[in-house]
Amino acid sequence: MPLPAALIRSLQNVNGFSQQAFEQVHASAEQVTSVRINPFKWKRERLPLTTYHLPPTSYPLPLSSPVPWCATGFYLPERPSFTLDPLFHAGCYYVQEASSMFLEQMIKTVYPYHAAANYKVLDLCAAPGGKTTHLSALFPEGLIVSNEVIKTRSGILAENAVKWGRENIVVTSNDAGDFKRLQGYFDMIVVDAPCSGSGMFRKDPGAIGEWSLQNVNHCSKRQQRIIEDVWPTLKENGILVYATCSYSVEENENILDWIGKKHNVESVRVNLQEGSGIVETGSGERGMYGYRFYPDKIKGEGFFIAGVRKKETTGTSMPRPGKLTRASDREQKVIVPFLAVPEQLECVRAKEGIVVLKKTDMEDLAMLFGVLYVKKMGVKAGKIIRDELVPAHDLALSTIIASNPEAIEVQKETALDYLRKKDIAAGNAARGWNLVRYMNYNLGWVKILANRVNNYYPQHFRILKH
Known part of the structure; x- marks a missing residue:
């Protein structure tokens, strides 16, 4: 299907647009596959995030070359069946479009020492979870509030947060306006806004037939409304990162001008590597910096990203916290042996059993729990029945689980059966609860009884492909 003529006409005077190369790359139907590895799980030397490197070729995932703007991002030579890779289900990596990994450079520009800081970050339009998991890695001591207003998509978001395994992700499902009660609360807000989707034409040719100038204008108004709703929750000197997968000026540079007219802000400029292929643009009225990704210039899909620093005085008005009930001493005694660093964690009762939270996040989580619809927070440990923990799948995939529970190491075909x-x-494994591990990565739980092995892998996570 040919590209929309109205889109091509609208891009003629846009910085970096080359019609012939743009049309050729879309006609080629080339597919680019990239992943971002989980630095908290992948067994490798822990190098600083500023170190670009290729891992050893012995790694099971065929990583061919690094994504130049993301230290943990890699291209694959071809797209494998991720569904049939146990490491994918173990949360060892996240399949993510390479252009959107540039979020890392935006963060490094404004927070050069971000790794040690206890920042509070809102990923407002978060499903399916690419930026949320990236933020969790970039702010390991921070608190990531990952929101998706569409309930069905929030389930996918929560599932990917479980696979990622970090206790610093809170998944919520709220409208942007619901956050207004948290005035001046967030250090950073990421708005990967709903858009007309022209940047995904090569990846999803079916989207071409759905594109229209009318939809571009509709998306632009929606993007403004979302930003205005969430703006009061950003601290003074906090950073708003705005992104779309659209090429349209109405959804990108014009939005920056609109923010600049409405609010006192400072544009963020990223120092691009020479020859990166990324195009720096300026908004038409105020010259605010934005970064365009064209698939004929970079190895990735169409993308736009920009950052602004809030220079307005912001009041702080925090609502009354909700009630989090700590587990009893008896319950904690059952759970503690399953935790790697119990002294840093708190066990809290929830409808689904016991949830494990970071002690340093308790006050914030209680407040968020009182304001928002929280779908997931911390790590679900499981239920205690007759002084025994029936462990949750979340605990198996978490990075807070102890290293010494009983476990069964399996080969790939057995892992896929599981x-x-x-x-x-189960071979000669001990009776009771055992982790199932593939290449020393946790996949989930089984319970070994006298005459059978009960598979406790979640029904809704199971592989249906044979």
Whole structure:
């Protein structure tokens, strides 16, 4: 299907646009596949995030070359069946479009020492979870509030947060306006705004037929409304990162001008690597910096990103916290052996059993719990029945789990059978709860009884593909 003529006409005078190269790359139907590895799980030397490197070729995922703007991002030579890779289900990596990984450079520009800081970050339009998991890695001591207003999509978001395994992600499902009660609360807000989607034409040719100038204008108004709703929650000197997968000026540079007219802000300029292919643009009226990704110039899809620093005085008005009930001493005694660093964690009762939270986040989580619809926070540990923990899948995939629970190491075919929720053999493993591990990565739980092995892999996570 040819590209919309109205889109091509609208881009003629846009910085970096080259019609012939743009049309050729879309006609080629080339597919670029990239992943971002989980630095908290992937067994490798822990190098600083500023170190670009290729991992050893012995790694099971065929990483071919690094994404130049993301230290943990890599291209693959071809797209494998991720569904049939146990490491994907173990949360060892996240499949993410390479252009959107540039968020890392925006953060490094404004927070050069971000790794040690206890920042509070809102990922407002978060599903399916690419930026949320990236933020969790870039702010390991921070608190990431990951929101998705569409309830069905928030389930996918929560599932990906479980696989990622970090206790610093809170998944919520709220409208942008619901956050207004948290005035001056967030150090950073990321708005990967709903858009007309022209940047995804190569990846999803079906989107071409759905594109229209009318939809571009509709999206632009929606983007303004979302930003205005969430603006009061950003601290003074806080950073708003705005992104779309659209090429349209109405959804990108014009939005920056609109923010600049409405609010006192400072534009963020990123120092691009020479020859990166990323195009720096300026908004038409105020010259605010934005960064365009064209698939004929970079190895990735169409993308736009910009950052602004809030220079307005912001009041702080925090609502009354909700009630979090700590687990009893008896309950904590059951759970503590399953935790790697119990002294840093708190066990809290929830409808689904016991949830484990960071002690340093308790006050914030209680407040968020009182204001928002919280779908997931911390790590679900499981239920205690007759002084025994029935462990949750979340705990198996978490990075707070102790290293010494009973476990069964399995080969790939057995791992896939387990992930399909089939019966597997346990060999001479000890009776009771055991982790199932593939290449020393946790996949989930089984319970070994006298005459059978019960597979506790979640029904809704199971592989249906054979």
